[in-house]
Amino acid sequence: MRVVAALDFDDWYAAQRPRVYLAMLALSGDADLAADVTDEAFTRAVANWNRVSAMESPGGWVQRVALNVARRRLRRGRTERRLLRTIGGPSDVSPPTGEIWDLVRELPERQRVAVVLRYVADLTEPEIAIAMDIARGTVASTLAAARERLAGVLVEEEIEEDVQ
Amino acid sequence: MNVLEQWTDEQLTRVPSGPSADDLRRRARVRRNRRVGGSLAAVAIVLAILGIAAMLRSPAPRHVEVLLPAPTIGVEPTTTLPDAINVPGFSNGATEPKDKRNSVIYDKINHTVSGAALADAADPKAPVDFAEVVVTTRHATIGEFGDTPNGAGDRRYVVQVVGDLDCRSCRGPGNGPFRGRVMALLFDAAGDGVGFTFGGEPQDLSRLGTVYRMPIGLTT
Numbered sequence: 590m591r592v593v594a595a596l597d598f599d600d601w602y603a604a605q606r607p608r609v610y611l612a613m614l615a616l617s618g619d620a621d622l623a624a625d626v627t628d629e630a631f632t633r634a635v636a637n638w639n640r641v642s643a644m645e646s647p648g649g650w651v652q653r654v655a656l657n658v659a660r661r662r663l664r665r666g667r668t669e670r671r672l673l674r675t676i677g678g679p680s681d682v683s684p685p686t687g688e689i690w691d692l693v694r695e696l697p698e699r700q701r702v703a704v705v706l707r708y709v710a711d712l713t714e715p716e717i718a719i720a721m722d723i724a725r726g727t728v729a730s731t732l733a734a735a736r737e738r739l740a741g742v743l744v745e746e747e748i749e750e751d752v753q
Numbered sequence: 754m755n756v757l758e759q760w761t762d763e764q765l766t767r768v769p770s771g772p773s774a775d776d777l778r779r780r781a782r783v784r785r786n787r788r789v790g791g792s793l794a795a796v797a798i799v800l801a802i803l804g805i806a807a808m809l810r811s812p813a814p815r816h817v818e819v820l821l822p823a824p825t826i827g828v829e830p831t832t833t834l835p836d837a838i839n840v841p842g843f844s845n846g847a848t849e850p851k852d853k854r855n856s857v858i859y860d861k862i863n864h865t866v867s868g869a870a871l872a873d874a875a876d877p878k879a880p881v882d883f884a885e886v887v888v889t890t891r892h893a894t895i896g897e898f899g900d901t902p903n904g905a906g907d908r909r910y911v912v913q914v915v916g917d918l919d920c921r922s923c924r925g926p927g928n929g930p931f932r933g934r935v936m937a938l939l940f941d942a943a944g945d946g947v948g949f950t951f952g953g954e955p956q957d958l959s960r961l962g963t964v965y966r967m968p969i970g971l972t973t
Contacts, residue, residue, distance in 0.1 A: 599774040607768040611761055628771055633896040635774065636781035640902055654896045661960050689756045708757035722892040 598638050602631055605648055609655055612710040615685050615693075616702065617659055626662065630655035649719030652710055656702065656720065692739055699723075700735035707732055800865075858910075861944035862886075866912050867969050881916035884969050889961040891941075898939040899948035906942025912967060913937045915955050 606627060613623035630651045634641050641647050685693075693701055699721070706717045714732070718725040772780070866884065891907045894900050898911060914936045935955050939948035958964045 602774050602777070606771055607765050608761070610768050610771070611764055624769070624771065628777070630896075631771075632777050632780050632784070635777045636785065637896070650895065653892070657893070657896070661957070664957065664960055685760055687756075687760075689760075693757070704757070708755065709761045711761070722890070 598635050598642070601642070601647065602635070605651060606631060608710045609651060612652065612705050613655055613659055615690075615705045615709050616656075617663065618685075622659065622662060626655050626658040629658050646712075646716045646719045648710075648712060649716035652706060652712065652716075652720040653722065689739070696735055696738060700731055700738070703728060703731045704735045704739070858940075858942075858944035862910055862912065862940050863967070863969070865940075865946055866914060866938060866967070881914055881918075881969055883916070884912060884914040884967040885958060885964050886910060886912045886967045887958045887962045887964045893961050894939055894948075898937050899950045900939055901947050904941030904947035905945065908942040909947075910940040910944070911937060911958060911961060912940070913956060913958055914969075918951075 609630060610623050610627045613626050614620055617623055617626075633654055634647070634651050641650055644650050693704055696704065702721060703717055706712045706720055707714075710720075712720060714728045715725055717728045717732075721728070723731075887910070889909050889911060891904065891909050894909045894911065915934060918933055918936055933952045935951070935953055937950050937956065938946060941947045
């Protein structure tokens with residue numbers, strides 16, 4: 590029996606929501622849009638929970654839905670803000686800034702999405718493949734290319750951590 | 754841990770709380786009540802009966818070709834639709850390969866769409882402003898258009914019909930007949946309906962691929 594099938598929606602939602610939100614925030618730079626598409630993706634997940642929970646990667650699925658919704662809304666050029674949030678005030682989370690994020694934003698779209706799904710959403714390569722609807726091998730090569738372009742900054746940070 | 758993971762770890766504790774799981778369930782329930790999702794089978798049966806009745810009343814086939822420009826209400830056109838002469842054309846398309854398999858599938862889709870859009874039109878005027886079709890993948894339609902997990906192949910056809918729709922055999926809000934502006938139908942690779950939605954705003958289908966005008970009712 591797969592572990593995820595035994596989880597109920599509430600636990601899965603509580604665990605997954607923050608990373609889906611952060612991934613959408615990192616990709617869009619818009620906190621309202623990130624919250625909106627995150628809520629929309631999880632609403633669709635709960636509406637189809639029997640099917641979603643039995644999938645190979647519910648996390649990859651919900652990220653894919655969130656990406657689809659975000660792309661559509663960004664393409665429309667307007668954000669439909671239908672926030673369902675009834676708890677909590679304005680967001681304390683700011684869109685990511687700094688040299689590393691400037692570099693991430695300069696990556697080609699596929700590399701940018703793969704990097705965010707890997708390091709922010711914490712998805713595995715197979716899950717990223719599902720979320721982006723591309724082959725697993727393509728995920729690996731895309732991430733490798735992105736890492737190469739980000740190498741200077743990423744390696745530097747990792748060395749600092751090792752020294753500590 | 755690299756700097757991206759570090760940023761994520763710092764932000765995780767600051768993510769604003771979202772709606773509760775129960776809030777999402779309520780939202781999904783309300784949406785389900787507003788929207789007819791799932792199998793087309795029940796509607797198809799009713800439409801078939803209506804179609805037979807219509808044929809008995811009038812042997813002449815009802816052909817409606819809508820060549821009006823797409824309405825601008827709620828839609829920001831991002832794609833220039835091909836001229837009518839260049840549309841796939843359901844059996845005689847210039848874009849889709851002219852093989853027998855495609856012709857059969859398009860005819861099948863057209864038949865279903867025409868039935869759903871036109872079968873109950875009491876108004877002698879064409880109730881459809883426009884209909885458009887896009888060929889896409891199963892993955893791209895996950896969670897949309899009332900998709901159901903079953904369905905043949907990876908190819909999916911999404912058809913959007915916009916007009917003064919009046920489908921008395923359909924179940925709309927409150928389980929009553931559907932009257933509204935927008936109907937979207939999802940078909941699998943074999944041309945069988947695998948989902949549909951009613952209501953809402955017209956969607957920009959160009960995000961799924963090249964959009965073609967669909968001349969409703971024109972089959973060979």
